[in-house]
Amino acid sequence: MPVSAAPPRKRRKEARPSELTAAALELFVEKGFAATRLEDIAVRAGVSKGTLYLYFDSKEALFKAVIQEGLVPALAEAESLAAGHAGSAFELLQALIEGWWRLVGETRYSGIPKLMIAESRNFPEVAQFYYENVVQRGRALFAAALQRGMDSGEFRRRDVATCIDVIIAPVLMLIVWRHSLAHCLLVQQEPRTYLAMHLDLLRQGLLGDATGSP
Amino acid sequence: MPVSAAPPRKRRKEARPSELTAAALELFVEKGFAATRLEDIAVRAGVSKGTLYLYFDSKEALFKAVIQEGLVPALAEAESLAAGHAGSAFELLQALIEGWWRLVGETRYSGIPKLMIAESRNFPEVAQFYYENVVQRGRALFAAALQRGMDSGEFRRRDVATCIDVIIAPVLMLIVWRHSLAHCLLVQQEPRTYLAMHLDLLRQGLLGDATGSP
Amino acid sequence: MPVSAAPPRKRRKEARPSELTAAALELFVEKGFAATRLEDIAVRAGVSKGTLYLYFDSKEALFKAVIQEGLVPALAEAESLAAGHAGSAFELLQALIEGWWRLVGETRYSGIPKLMIAESRNFPEVAQFYYENVVQRGRALFAAALQRGMDSGEFRRRDVATCIDVIIAPVLMLIVWRHSLAHCLLVQQEPRTYLAMHLDLLRQGLLGDATGSP
Amino acid sequence: MPVSAAPPRKRRKEARPSELTAAALELFVEKGFAATRLEDIAVRAGVSKGTLYLYFDSKEALFKAVIQEGLVPALAEAESLAAGHAGSAFELLQALIEGWWRLVGETRYSGIPKLMIAESRNFPEVAQFYYENVVQRGRALFAAALQRGMDSGEFRRRDVATCIDVIIAPVLMLIVWRHSLAHCLLVQQEPRTYLAMHLDLLRQGLLGDATGSP
DNA sequence: CATGAATGAGCCTTCATTCAT
DNA sequence: GATGAATGAAGGCTCATTCAT
Numbered sequence: 001m002p003v004s005a006a007p008p009r010k011r012r013k014e015a016r017p018s019e020l021t022a023a024a025l026e027l028f029v030e031k032g033f034a035a036t037r038l039e040d041i042a043v044r045a046g047v048s049k050g051t052l053y054l055y056f057d058s059k060e061a062l063f064k065a066v067i068q069e070g071l072v073p074a075l076a077e078a079e080s081l082a083a084g085h086a087g088s089a090f091e092l093l094q095a096l097i098e099g100w101w102r103l104v105g106e107t108r109y110s111g112i113p114k115l116m117i118a119e120s121r122n123f124p125e126v127a128q129f130y131y132e133n134v135v136q137r138g139r140a141l142f143a144a145a146l147q148r149g150m151d152s153g154e155f156r157r158r159d160v161a162t163c164i165d166v167i168i169a170p171v172l173m174l175i176v177w178r179h180s181l182a183h184c185l186l187v188q189q190e191p192r193t194y195l196a197m198h199l200d201l202l203r204q205g206l207l208g209d210a211t212g213s214p
Numbered sequence: 215m216p217v218s219a220a221p222p223r224k225r226r227k228e229a230r231p232s233e234l235t236a237a238a239l240e241l242f243v244e245k246g247f248a249a250t251r252l253e254d255i256a257v258r259a260g261v262s263k264g265t266l267y268l269y270f271d272s273k274e275a276l277f278k279a280v281i282q283e284g285l286v287p288a289l290a291e292a293e294s295l296a297a298g299h300a301g302s303a304f305e306l307l308q309a310l311i312e313g314w315w316r317l318v319g320e321t322r323y324s325g326i327p328k329l330m331i332a333e334s335r336n337f338p339e340v341a342q343f344y345y346e347n348v349v350q351r352g353r354a355l356f357a358a359a360l361q362r363g364m365d366s367g368e369f370r371r372r373d374v375a376t377c378i379d380v381i382i383a384p385v386l387m388l389i390v391w392r393h394s395l396a397h398c399l400l401v402q403q404e405p406r407t408y409l410a411m412h413l414d415l416l417r418q419g420l421l422g423d424a425t426g427s428p
Numbered sequence: 429m430p431v432s433a434a435p436p437r438k439r440r441k442e443a444r445p446s447e448l449t450a451a452a453l454e455l456f457v458e459k460g461f462a463a464t465r466l467e468d469i470a471v472r473a474g475v476s477k478g479t480l481y482l483y484f485d486s487k488e489a490l491f492k493a494v495i496q497e498g499l500v501p502a503l504a505e506a507e508s509l510a511a512g513h514a515g516s517a518f519e520l521l522q523a524l525i526e527g528w529w530r531l532v533g534e535t536r537y538s539g540i541p542k543l544m545i546a547e548s549r550n551f552p553e554v555a556q557f558y559y560e561n562v563v564q565r566g567r568a569l570f571a572a573a574l575q576r577g578m579d580s581g582e583f584r585r586r587d588v589a590t591c592i593d594v595i596i597a598p599v600l601m602l603i604v605w606r607h608s609l610a611h612c613l614l615v616q617q618e619p620r621t622y623l624a625m626h627l628d629l630l631r632q633g634l635l636g637d638a639t640g641s642p
Numbered sequence: 643m644p645v646s647a648a649p650p651r652k653r654r655k656e657a658r659p660s661e662l663t664a665a666a667l668e669l670f671v672e673k674g675f676a677a678t679r680l681e682d683i684a685v686r687a688g689v690s691k692g693t694l695y696l697y698f699d700s701k702e703a704l705f706k707a708v709i710q711e712g713l714v715p716a717l718a719e720a721e722s723l724a725a726g727h728a729g730s731a732f733e734l735l736q737a738l739i740e741g742w743w744r745l746v747g748e749t750r751y752s753g754i755p756k757l758m759i760a761e762s763r764n765f766p767e768v769a770q771f772y773y774e775n776v777v778q779r780g781r782a783l784f785a786a787a788l789q790r791g792m793d794s795g796e797f798r799r800r801d802v803a804t805c806i807d808v809i810i811a812p813v814l815m816l817i818v819w820r821h822s823l824a825h826c827l828l829v830q831q832e833p834r835t836y837l838a839m840h841l842d843l844l845r846q847g848l849l850g851d852a853t854g855s856p
Numbered sequence: 857c858a859t860g861a862a863t864g865a866g867c868c869t870t871c872a873t874t875c876a877t
Numbered sequence: 878g879a880t881g882a883a884t885g886a887a888g889g890c891t892c893a894t895t896c897a898t
Contacts, residue, residue: 205419546760633847
């Protein structure tokens, strides 16, 4: 037993739950919920199987925790980013998309959307939580930007609710793609280029021609 | 017991495999591969558990069959649709998107993209097959339409490969959404409206201003 | 459909059961009863799985038939051979051992002793049948030869019942060995040499020294 | 619940594997490999089905362990017994046969020869192991005794390799017999009497007459 | 707190048996 | 008679969960 070194047990104890959910997230995203064994999660987190049950009541509870601690903090950050934004509506849209990529797309949390796509029908309660706390809040950010642009005449006037989903889809799809087919086929493309193309089409699509019509 | 009816043994024999893959597809899409029990598939197809093994060597072989017989026929139809198209490049794009919705989005095969997202990392070989026989061929259709529009000056000139993915994403996402979160939350929106919005933004986004410059 | 050739169905029909038991015997000896699939037997006999049930009620009934038609004819032949024997007691013993090798050891029926060793505890009734109709009758032949030799002073006087088993053991073991370890290790030895050695030791062992004592 | 007793977890852990192979050996010998259910083994060992898989990867691995831990220790003991033997060659033979009966014939390990006869063709690798580590070493012990006797003139000169097998056969057969037919028919004979008869015939058979010829 | 041995319900797979053709 | 598609009970194996240490 080493006399010094090694973080004291106290610190570990507090950090444990998030180490466990981090390991669980990785494996759930990789293999899916049902195909992931608790033992594998324990091994990846460097603990024993039984330890998982000190922090979570069941495999399903662990899954819920993974989702619940996943994207909410990122959303809060995005919300404050949007609140303090000063530029044009399109610049806000751009900031939202790029911010989302930085805060989610490039982190381990990017796996959560794929996970929810794969598992929501098996866990309706979790899906409900995710919808209310992530999807709705995320859509609201985009809705506000779009509404502002339309009200000011910067954007053509369209149905906002429908517009949001069309705009978000390429961003979501990029993430999902990188966690599914692209991952095992190694056909990665450059995300920044892809997002730039999306914004390029979007600018033209939303702004319309010089006269602002139709 | 009816005097007529009762499918003769012979006909069943030939029809069985596709009845089984149909039942399997539904359940794999609903629950995922690992969480689907062969017994459930058998019950849904109206046969016994053992019968599955008369037609497929294993659960995994059944999965492969589900994917392989899934979208290839629809793609062939889309290819012939594209080959015989006469209108503008944008009209071809529109026809591709709407055709895809009609041939895939509204059929049971719409579940396959969701299934591949969820399972491709567990079945790299199947992912490879899907990529080569569905993804690549689908992208080629859109690539041809885009290239034609750019060459003729109808569309602004952009990198085709990147452009394809951005354009396809909303269509794919619509399908995936309806098989995942939307399905269990009953927050369905009208697909036609959504696709119309996508095309609306796309027209403006691709065509650009009156002078044809970017 | 050929107009001529092929044995007429009538003949097949009579020959069928023994073709089936022949195939079954081979596979039971090779793999054991439980590990042999009826389908394999059917294939080896060149019929379909269902056909087996036209001749035998169950897998167990087939097993019983295999044993019952196995060694009884060979024993009858050995009995008539012994009955007509004219030489010394030792020559009779020698004729029995050599005859047994020719009638059983070199035929497919040599598998039956191995089969009974492996399966008798799973099929006590069959074991009973085998004991009464094969073992007992076989021992009786040896018993008669021994008794004759002891009565005439040709052999030393010993307990016949015990003596029989010691004498038979090497012959049995030779057969069993060739159907088990020797078969998969290819360490076959020459059976004739082995049997000659057995008889050589036996002659000396039974005859004793010149004075006929002890 | 008793205050004392109750084997500590630690001790069980170490003792488990041999408890499991002991139970497995009994059942494999009784019913054969394929006809033995893992559940029965577990019940006989007083554990649950799953526990077997903590110690053995599969049913086949359990089988291999049963064979591998079976007769090797007994052989080692027999070898040291032979090494320290001082009497005549025949006395050594006698000691080997009687020792083998005491160390194997009367223990649970006596089932292994029957098991190998029944299963070697299904498990060629195990047969190979058994042949090299048990059969070969056992034959070497007898070979040495025979060779010594022939070199000293105590025995008649014969081909040693063939002679061994003839001599061992009755001992092996006795064991096999008691685990197969004799077991279910209750026709047990006295083993000691049988072995004595074998040795009696053998002495006379090997020694020959007073003049040492032929 | 942490461990990992033990459990047993559950699932994939096999195969003896049946029966419509 | 002969076939082989269909059945469903049974068994090997896995893994979420528990609990004595």
